[in-house]
Amino acid sequence: MAQRLIVTGGAGFIGSNIIHGLNQRGLSNIIAVDNLTNGDKALNLADLAISDYVDKDSFYDALLAGHFGQIDAIFHEGACSSTTEQNGRYMMANNYETSKKLLTYCQRTGTRLLYASSAATYGASTTFTEDPAYEKPLNVYGYSKLLFDQIVRRALPELATQVVGFRYFNVYGPREQHKGGMASVAFHNFNQFMADGCVRLFGEYGQCQPGEQRRDFLAVGDLVAAKLWFFDHPDQSGVFNLGTGRAQPFNDVATTVVNTVRAQKNLPPLTKADMVSSGVLRYVPFPDKLRGRYQCFTQADMRALRATGCNVPFRDVAQGVSDYVRQLITSRSGLMA
Numbered sequence: 001m002a003q004r005l006i007v008t009g010g011a012g013f014i015g016s017n018i019i020h021g022l023n024q025r026g027l028s029n030i031i032a033v034d035n036l037t038n039g040d041k042a043l044n045l046a047d048l049a050i051s052d053y054v055d056k057d058s059f060y061d062a063l064l065a066g067h068f069g070q071i072d073a074i075f076h077e078g079a080c081s082s083t084t085e086q087n088g089r090y091m092m093a094n095n096y097e098t099s100k101k102l103l104t105y106c107q108r109t110g111t112r113l114l115y116a117s118s119a120a121t122y123g124a125s126t127t128f129t130e131d132p133a134y135e136k137p138l139n140v141y142g143y144s145k146l147l148f149d150q151i152v153r154r155a156l157p158e159l160a161t162q163v164v165g166f167r168y169f170n171v172y173g174p175r176e177q178h179k180g181g182m183a184s185v186a187f188h189n190f191n192q193f194m195a196d197g198c199v200r201l202f203g204e205y206g207q208c209q210p211g212e213q214r215r216d217f218l219a220v221g222d223l224v225a226a227k228l229w230f231f232d233h234p235d236q237s238g239v240f241n242l243g244t245g246r247a248q249p250f251n252d253v254a255t256t257v258v259n260t261v262r263a264q265k266n267l268p269p270l271t272k273a274d275m276v277s278s279g280v281l282r283y284v285p286f287p288d289k290l291r292g293r294y295q296c297f298t299q300a301d302m303r304a305l306r307a308t309g310c311n312v313p314f315r316d317v318a319q320g321v322s323d324y325v326r327q328l329i330t331s332r333s334g335l336m337a
Helices: 013-024 039-044 056-064 088-109 140-158 177-182 185-196 220-231 250-264 272-278 303-307 317-336
Strands: 005-008 030-034 052-055 073-076 112-118 163-168 170-172 199-202 217-219 238-242 281-284
Touching: 005 013, 005 056, 013 030, 013 039, 013 220, 030 056, 039 177, 052 056, 056 088, 073 088, 088 112, 088 140, 112 140, 112 220, 140 163, 140 238, 163 220, 170 185, 170 220, 170 317, 185 199, 185 250, 185 317, 199 250, 217 220, 217 317, 220 238, 238 303, 250 272, 250 281, 250 317, 272 281
Parallel strands: 005 030, 005 073, 030 052, 073 112, 112 163, 163 238, 170 217, 199 281
Antiparallel strands: none
């Protein structure tokens, strides 16, 4: 019998990419769960094969009541992912309470659970190792993710089935167009450059020079490949970082975006200095609302994930962002045809 799967947040950025990855393996008995108040997200599902769609408000009670029959695995991506959301009750209900319900269900039924955590659990830390000593969230979003990770850690010795949490770092790639301000810097830089002929990054903040805030940027296709590796290895459980293990400055993203577009037009590449002097790269004042709540540096410690045997390669900015920009150019060309 074909495996029956659930992807919560299935119409979202990462959820829809996971469904795409499952479809590529010939798996389509998939229930997608989401909230389509933002109807633009439906376009992420339009080219995918699923067996059903269920609204998140009715899903959890129906699942606990057994309405969906035997489920082999749940990819839990559904959450409030806005790091600027200040309503703590809303955040905890959406991110923590729903995750606990799924954990209870999975341990009772033997369903495997592969869920999204976040690098926001580290917050103010400068060390990104899966250890409580380094977990210092700066906002309620990070705390909501950390609290569920702690529940999972306590449960690990007695788990009846696979449970894996993935602490995503800065993910970019196709199917993020609905995210507005929460979309990746690569997506925003591409659209800025196509519209205005320039890209904009944050200026100086703390010890960082303009555009030199450094993040671990992860291509969503590589994220999906890693999650499907764990799907193929049900003996592996735990909470793991999911990044590239390399911190790179936002300036690298901006220059890669610009030079990939220029290459498509047979124009020579520009250095960062060229871009700044010509006004192609512009720095804007760091927003006051983010002061004290912003991670200037993230770099995933990948040793624990690699120790499981997961050998999925992760692209750096030069390769991953250029691949993404070429996809965006192709998509834009198709819309204009």
